[in-house]
Amino acid sequence: MKHWLFLAWLAVAASPPLQAREDDSVNDDSVSAVKSDYFATLRSNSAKAKKDLPAGVQAPSMSESELQVFIDRCQKIYDVSAGEPAEFDALSQILALTSDPYVKPTSEKSLQAWRDCASKLFTDFIDDDRMATFVMNFPSPAKAKAEAAGYATKLIRSNNVAVKAAAAYLSLSQRADAAGDTPLTPELETKLLADLATFGQQFGMVDSVQGGTYAEWTKNTSYALVNLKVGGMAPEIEAPDLDGVKFKLSDYRGKVVLIDFWGYW
Amino acid sequence: MFPHERSLVNKLKDEPFALIGVNSDSDLTAMKPKFKEEQITWRSFWNGEEGTQGPISRAWNVRGWPTLYLVDHTGKIRQKWLGSPGDEALDREIETLVAEAKNPAGAKLKGKAGAE
Structure with a gap:
């Protein structure tokens, strides 16, 4: 254990001090280089931990200070990449780094870095096409889940129709998924159906980030809400079996039926 | 899932229970020998040549595989799962409903009736 901590300290101590890099006039670092160094560090830490710790003892996969080096590198890339694609990538990479479950618990410093970057990203890039996909799955630390949901909602004010649609889709699909787990009261079901219809009218022609158009998604989701609820x-199924012989789900009325949507692939 | 499904089908072969698949392989001819190898003997609908985009999975709004629906003896949907809920939970739910099917009047006792 002590040996591992020493190595972690050594790794941090050996990394170049921030001050020195500030003076470099040429910055040839990239977000993909940060990513690959980050994963290399994770791998080597976990290999070390495996060697030094008794089986079953969980070691932290990355120290706070190791992580900070990667955050600083992204910050530097952000600073010099105004107007370039790397600007967006650097911000979103900082969000990923500061949401990382490998460093526990999230420190105030890295939480603050997450807040700063999320605020910049969701302000400066609110009309950027990339936000439509990014918002679907954007990383946030456990302490900032509510803030993250707030940022996602904010995108509804985007001037980019794809981003606006994605934000509306996100909140509607969460409601529909929740209804799949716990059936809604008739009032709430009517409300959700009305909201789905409004969404379909507004964004039906937009391509969904999940494939197909939002019109198709709206139609399928509304149908499922009414017809596929617990x-x-x-609903009846009438189709051929694997030998081409037609049969019906209702042939099995009187029996409990487990329907398994499967594939061998 | 296949090994557990095989054992379910075996265990409940004399009970009012059926496992019905909806197969989403687009090329059946290539896959059929594999089904035999895995001893997938229960009946399946075929989702057609469009595979996972086929008409049955589209009508049932399936968005991941496997998706499971548990339908009781009256044709009502009683549970649905995206991904398996785990062998034990699955068995428990099925056994509760099988007990209901065998004794509709005793359905109020569900939960207890399903325990082995």
């Missing part, structure tokens, strides 16, 4: 009658 407690409702299962």
Whole structure:
């Protein structure tokens, strides 16, 4: 254990001090280089931990100070890349780094870095095409889940229709998924159906980030809400079996049926 | 999932229970020998040549594989899962519903009736 901590300290101590890099006039670092160094560090830390610790003892995969080096590198890339694609990549990479479950618990410093970058990203890039995909799955630390949801909602004010649609889709799809787990009251179901219809009218022609158009998604989701809910009658299936012989789901009425959507692939 | 499904089908072969698949392989001819190898003997609908985009999975709004629906003896959807809920939970739910199917009047006792 002590040996591992020493190595972690050594790795941090050996990394070049921030001050020295500030003076470099040429910055040839890149977000992809940060990413690959980050994963290399994770791998080597976990290999070291495996060697030195008794089986079953969980070691932290990365120290706070090791992580800070990667955050600083991204910050530097951000500073010199105004107007370039790397600007967006650097911000989103800092969000990923500061949300990382490998460093526990999230320190105030890295939480602050997450807040600064999220605020910049969701302000400066609110009309950027890349936000439509990014918002679907954007990283946030456990302490900032509510703030993250707030940022996602903010995108509804984007002037970019794809981003606006993605933000609206995100909140609607979460409601629909939740309804799949716990059936809604009739009032809430009516409300959700109305919201889906409004969304479909507004964004139906936009391509969904999940494939297809939002019109198709709206139609399928509304149908499922009414016809595929727990407690409702299962829709009929009538189709050929694997030998081409037609049969029906209702042939099995009187029996409990487990329907398994499967594939061998 | 296949090994557990095989054992389910075996264990409940004399009970009011059926496992029905909806197969989403687009090329059946290539896959059929594999099904035999895995001893997938239960009946499946075929989702058609469009594979995972086929008409049945589209109608049932399936967004991941496997998706499971548990339908009771009256044709009502009682549970659905994206991904398996785990062998034990699955068995428990099925056994509860099988007990209901065998004794509709005793359905109020569900939960207890399903325990082995």
